[in-house]
Amino acid sequence: MEGRRKILKGVTALVLVVGIAVAGCAATSGSGDEASAASPQKKKAKGLPDEKNPQVQYERGAVALRYGLADEAVRYGLLAVSLDPGHFDGWNLLGSAYYTKCDFAKAAEAYEKAAVIKPQAPGVQRDLGLAYVELKETAKAEAALKKALETEGDAETAYQLGKLCYNGQRFEEALEYALSAIRKDGQSAKAYNLKGVTLNQLGRYAEAAGSFQAGIVLVPEDIGLRINLGIAHINAGEPAKAKAVLEAVLPKITDAALRAQVEETLKSIKDAGNLTYS
Numbered sequence: 001m002e003g004r005r006k007i008l009k010g011v012t013a014l015v016l017v018v019g020i021a022v023a024g025c026a027a028t029s030g031s032g033d034e035a036s037a038a039s040p041q042k043k044k045a046k047g048l049p050d051e052k053n054p055q056v057q058y059e060r061g062a063v064a065l066r067y068g069l070a071d072e073a074v075r076y077g078l079l080a081v082s083l084d085p086g087h088f089d090g091w092n093l094l095g096s097a098y099y100t101k102c103d104f105a106k107a108a109e110a111y112e113k114a115a116v117i118k119p120q121a122p123g124v125q126r127d128l129g130l131a132y133v134e135l136k137e138t139a140k141a142e143a144a145l146k147k148a149l150e151t152e153g154d155a156e157t158a159y160q161l162g163k164l165c166y167n168g169q170r171f172e173e174a175l176e177y178a179l180s181a182i183r184k185d186g187q188s189a190k191a192y193n194l195k196g197v198t199l200n201q202l203g204r205y206a207e208a209a210g211s212f213q214a215g216i217v218l219v220p221e222d223i224g225l226r227i228n229l230g231i232a233h234i235n236a237g238e239p240a241k242a243k244a245v246l247e248a249v250l251p252k253i254t255d256a257a258l259r260a261q262v263e264e265t266l267k268s269i270k271d272a273g274n275l276t277y278s
Helices: 002-018 033-038 054-066 070-083 088-100 104-117 124-134 138-152 155-167 171-184 189-201 205-218 223-235 239-252 256-273
Strands: none
Touching (some): 054 070, 054 088, 070 088, 088 124, 124 138, 138 155, 171 189, 189 205, 189 223, 205 223, 223 256, 239 256
16 A cells, blocks of 8 residues: 555645646636725716816726626726825725736735725735735735634635735644634535645545545535546555546646646556456
């Protein structure tokens, strides 16, 4: 069994990380209707024409961002803060728009300004933390995310903190945050996945498999969870179960590199355990 694990070790670690990778440059939480509705700046300044009204410019930018027009959102956000440098919504919009454009340095700068104006505003500390994550400014990211968790206590922030700890190989802390995220939102498949990959790193392979299975119940078609379940079975010394899981998911994998990794893993199972690989 130990020899089999050594043969598969390199592939195992790589595939497990795939499941919690950050998925591109999606808009952060500050760009939606909820953020705008919650702001006291929602009311337009009386007596100002639209072109001189920062709230009007912000609202136009928020609409643009909802339709995927990040450049337009930036333009309106810049107009808003040029008219009122203390306009929270304008800076928050700029943070979301720049984040969507993957311009994380400018996103962080905009969120910093928003956080100075309203440090307790919903989402702003978390979004600032996520921008710092992309900039690999881990200490700043953790500080902002911890502030967000203190003020909001939401599952998403707990998950993001857990992922940060996982990537820093602080696995015990990562597990605590993953469990916290699950307690706050029992329907979070990615939190179960984070719990699973963390348990795997802690050598608690059977528990890791159980966590991946819980995630699969929530999102049955998720490829990453199924691959991770197969890997957990390998580490638990259950190659037959791993083979069944990985063979079932293999036809659904469209990413060429990931597919090659799974094929190599299946080959390693065959070579190590003399299992029939069809």
